[in-house]
Amino acid sequence: MKKFYEVIVVGGGVAGVSAALSAKREGKSVLLIEKTSLLGGLATTGLINWFEPLCDGKGHQMLFSQVEELFNLALKYGYKTIDDNWQEKGLRKSSFFDHNLFALSLNKLLSKEGVDISYETTLSDVILKGQSVSLIEVLTVEGKKTLKAKAFIDATGNAFLFKKAGISIREGVNYLTYATTIYRNGVGRPTIQFSGASLDGKGHPEGMKTFNGNKQDDVNEYVSEAQLLCLKEYEEGKIKEVSMVPAMPQFRKIASIKGEYCLTSKDEGVHHKDSIGAFGAFNKPGALYEIPIGCLYSKKINNLYACGRIISSDDEGWEVIRVIPVAILTGEVAGLLGAYPKEEIQDKLMCRGIKIHF
């Protein structure tokens, strides 16, 4: 690890991996900082092994470039459940994947492309100079270090960089969820099994509060309660087998930055001149969105960009942007923002085959 990079990406989930790859492919020196020892975030460490669709729900692919590349990589080592004729059969381009081998493959891909990765490294503070992030402080196995970059990308899943830089956030509400997996490498497909609440909160223990992933006490209680619930269900025989447990809290929504534009349900079917990507909602076939560039930054800080599940969004807008394929899309865009002025981004995206309008 050097002391200076052109682009530093914090958080090695799918969004951060995509951002690092994207900036590196533009010839920039890139450091990716990850607090665990695995890349992929919720999609690997968090055991979420279902890649939501790359299509619009009407037989047309919407997401290309690095989303398609990482989709293929995720499916490379098995558990592929997509029908090759998904277009003709009215299915969606989505699939289960092998989350363990996906994590190992992400490390191989970034290493091959020359991205420096600092594992077991946690961002702890941000130092501002005027309206820019000038330095970040990280905790490594050797202690505290200070790192400098021209541009910083927040891919933490909890907007830690933005919060530390003084940018306001919207806070997510989370029900108690604990997903474990029955994993038999190369056999059938990994079965993901849920204890507690489903997406809409059904199954949340009666009388229990909801959780805010920005508060340490809530994180502690959530992690502990979720594990206790899973163990109880195992002891009662409701869960027959547990071969993998998640190593990070499975909060769906923690923080969304208050950027220059907030994507909401009102944006369904709306065209935006400054779109950086179009996609189909995973939960409503035919519902299309375009993401305005302003969802990825705040004018208050010049050299800081967001990607993944923290981009500026609310209600249904937040719900549809937080899934794996869209997180990879916004990661790719953030990587370009780290390399070029905003005015040049749409041209760069189109050169990469990214669909910016539906």
Ligand SMILES: Cc1cc2nc3c(=O)[nH]c(=O)nc-3n(C[C@H](O)[C@H](O)[C@H](O)COP(=O)(O)OP(=O)(O)OC[C@H]3O[C@@H](n4cnc5c(N)ncnc54)[C@H](O)[C@@H]3O)c2cc1C
């Ligand atoms: C229960 C549940 C079910 C889901 N189901 C699906 C599904 O079926 N299909 C789908 O497509 N999506 C699903 N999702 C959503 C999806 O998995 C995530 O929203 C998406 O993977 C987020 O990617 P990300 O890169 O933005 O963030 P994350 O995956 O959260 O990655 C953030 C990374 O940053 C690291 N990090 C955090 N803070 C720091 C720090 N201070 N310093 C250094 N590193 C840091 C973390 O360790 C992590 O690796 C689900 C989510 C949940 C919780």
